Amino acid sequence: MKTKLILSLYMALGICTVKAQTVNVSKAFADAAKQTEVLLKEVRNDTAALRKNQVSPRTVEKGKLVMVKSSDWTSGFFAGELWYLYEYTKDPKWMDLAKLYTEKIKKEQFNIGTHDLGFMMYCSFGNGYRLTGDTAYRSVIIQSAKSLSKRFNPVAGVIKSWDHQKAKWKYPVIIDNMMNLELLFEATKLTGDSTFYKIAVSHADQTLRNHFRPDYSSWHVLDYDTSTGKVTQKLTAQGYSNESAWARGQAWALYGFIMCYRETHNETYLNQAKGIAKFILNNKTTPADGIPYWDDHDPKIPNTSKDASAAAITAAALYELDAYVPNGGYKKSADHLLYSLNKFYTSKVGSNKGFILEHSTGHRPANSEIDVPINYADYYYLESLLRLKNK
Structure with a gap:
């Protein structure tokens, strides 16, 4: 009990020295299945949700x-x-x-x-x-x-993200949008119509060109002028500030460009992914367990919320990156993240209404979903486990 107390204190201070270890995938899935049974029961009992x-x-x-x-x-x-x-x-x-x-x-x-x-x-x-x-x-x-x-604009060469807050931006594109390109790549494979592929590549190229700083960190929101195609603003909505690195945004960027390399074999995308991975893995504000704080510029670190969802997305991405750069140490980094998630960030069976992971942050500036379980964290956690199994 004393050891657990000390470990918890170390983790809270961001100085835990957790060693990378391999997760027992079978047990992890068994626990996830038990939790999902709990969640399914909660869903079935939520009659108000069904009415809505x-x-x-x-x-x-x-x-x-x-x-x-x-x-x-x-x-x-x-x-x-x-x-x-x-x-x-x-x-x-x-x-x-x-x-x-x-x-x-x-x-x-x-x-x-x-x-x-x-x-x-x-x-x-x-x-x-x-x-x-x-x-x-x-x-x-x-x-x-x-x-x-x-939602694609050929002048700007990107897919529009949001239709709201038109007084704040005209044609916003968020880094998260990289994740939606996989649907387009798949549609070309299913139909033979290259239109979808070309839209995805255009969006990826413009994002690579405009969305990143020299250190490979990403802005969250870019606003485009669709008459000229130029970027008019570089902002954040879910990060700490316009110049900060919102943790989940960096994870989306990493995963998105690895996926784009898989679909196109364009080395430029692979190099971009390696740069993003370097930024994430060498981020000095991330504690030793590898699970990032919600934004690396939050002045309240270490007394602020972490984002397990960002770690789960990153782990899944790194397992795939390891397949393309087998000597890059990416599997070891992914193993470390997944071990930390499995060991210290999973819900006790029967708790958290049946969600698998805890300690994610959705939208802290809006005071929404702070230090909670959330479904996309669970999704990428299971994906990471499957990718580890298939290594």
Whole structure:
């Protein structure tokens, strides 16, 4: 008990000397499955959410389960988690549940009001198609890519992110948007239509050109002038300041450019990913356990919230980067992150309404989802476990 108390104190101070170790993937998935059973029970008991057409569990705030409608940007992650549980266990129970929760967001394939269709539809229908070959899923992926493509501006060469706060920005593009390009790459593979591929490459090229500082850290929001294609503002919405490095944004950037290299074999993207990885892994504000604070410029460090979701995304990305740069030490770094998440950031079975990871930060400047479990952290945690298993 005394040892655990000391370890907790060290972690709070950001000086824990956790050694990189390999996670027991089988046990981690078994625990995740138990937690997901708890979460499913919570969802079924939430009759108020059903009446409001809320279809997917997102987080826990103030002790209460937060459910969201299919139009929420996080709506596809839970279905994706269920597909990952099926992929690992091969238990048809998880397939049946994955199909059920995937179907709940099907109508969003026609949603042209969001850039997040990659998250919503590819994490759900994309995994479903990959694991089942169901042609109905294929059709949804293609339609979703068509809908996302309508947000592309050829002059600026990028996909618009948000339609809100028009007084603050005209054509905002956030670093998160890199993650939605995978949907477009897949649509070209499924249809043979290179239009989707070209849009994805254009967006990636413009993001690489404009979104990064010399040290490979990324701004969160860029505002474009669609008459000239020039960037007019470089801002943040979810980070500490316009010049800070918001942790999850750096993780999105890393994952996105690794994925773009996979899909294009363009070495420029690989080099960009290596630069981003160097920034993340050498960040002096990150404590020894590897789990970053929500923003590396928060002056309250170490007395501020961490973001387990950023670590989970980064771990998944580093496992893939290791496949392309096998001597870069990326697997060791991913192992360290995943070990820390598994050892110190997982919920006790039965707690947190059934979410797997705890201590994520959603949107601290808006005082939203601070130090909570959240579905995308769980999704990328399971993805990291699967990527470790397949190493």
